Amino acid sequence: MGKAEPFLEVLISSLNEDYRFPIFEIFAFLYTVGTFVLANLASIIGQFIKSEEAVAFTLAYSLAGLPAFIFVILILKNIAYGLGNDLEKGIMQTLLSYPLKRRSVLTAKLLSSLGVALLLFLGIQVFALFLLAPDIVFPYMGTVLLTYLALLSYPLLTAGLVLALTSFLKRGSIALIAGIVLYFASNILSSLSQFIARAIDSNLPLKASAIIDPTLSLQLHYGANIQLAELWTPSFTETLSYIGASYVLVIFVFMLGYLYFERKMEI
């Protein structure tokens, strides 16, 4: 028996657990309705005069608002509740009895909890973009992709932290609450950094905040935040580097979770 078969077994078992009927269907419905109802092309009209790239950014950004929150709820439920439940109820012991390394078991779990949720989120978003504004999406595909990269950075960071916390506590409930608090904390952090930046007339707080949530640097690059434009208008390369830095942070947090799960965790 190769390694692919047990990996698939763990993946299927995780998929069954994470997306029991009709959980996935309910989330798909919420994603779709949320995406279309909030797709307010009128909101981007102010951007129209600036540049078409800015329009593409604002469109993708406005489309992802509520669905991104639903996505976070789904992945936090899957990671904290799903993985936490497996650890609490001893299901993880059964999964670890497969001829697989611990990291492969965790990868299968994450593929199910994060990968499938991400696929649904991006699938519906891209579908909506092509349906609503193909004339903007086609020529500025790079901008749209960059927007989603930036948008997903903080939810993925939260997911990584929740993974590490769930593995450490071996319980999902606290990690789930911590994850939700962390997600909302990003808004508080962003507002706080903007307030401090204005108060001390420096762009340093904005730059620090952009490493954690790089959508701020994209917003400022495309001129979507007029109030802060005087303080900081990052160049394209600068914006890319902030997105890169945020993903380095995401990878680091996931690596910590993997390392703890593989080496330190006692099951």
Added chain:
Amino acid sequence: MKPRWINLLGRIGSILLVIGLALALVSRIPLSVSRVTSTNRFILGPEKYSLYISPNYTGVYSPQMGLRISVTTNNSLQLYLLSAHPLRFTGWAKTWIAENFPNLNEAQISMGLNNASVLEALVQAHSTDVLLNEEVKGNFSTTYFPQKITNATIVVSNPSLIPVDVNVEVKGLFTVVPRERVVTPAITLIVSGIVLVLPWTIGKGRDYFRS
């Protein structure tokens, strides 16, 4: 035990079905009409045209944001909807006059800006920017949603030799999704969803009755 692929296809089908139903539901949300009506009544001189400022201030429209234009007139008029900002259109007109009548000074160019013949020439030169071109007499009303995000300027032109009394009313229209774009994907998703979900549902039903 049912083959796993029936389960997998069934779940994919149920998701496609749900997305299709959500799309169908969203497409049934009725149009909302702006409460603000922009009305303008004026006398349009012979062989003159007039640009009409749109009610949403920016003059930008999209597949979600359209216009309802109602025109009442006592004589024949030509109604255009152009995908250009009024300032851009005026720029075209100035350039066209300057190129075709190089001897005219600034003041003479400004005086000729509102001539219907200039409009006709520009409409022919920028035919791709003409979104709507209708001959109007008496009462006329039309609804327009652009296919893409675009500027929209309403132009009424009086090609006749007598002055015309014109009343233009414009209302903004809003829709959640452009219905004509959503119907086909929604039907496709619902049909393919049902096809995929059927074997799974039949299997589930059998299991239920057996137990």
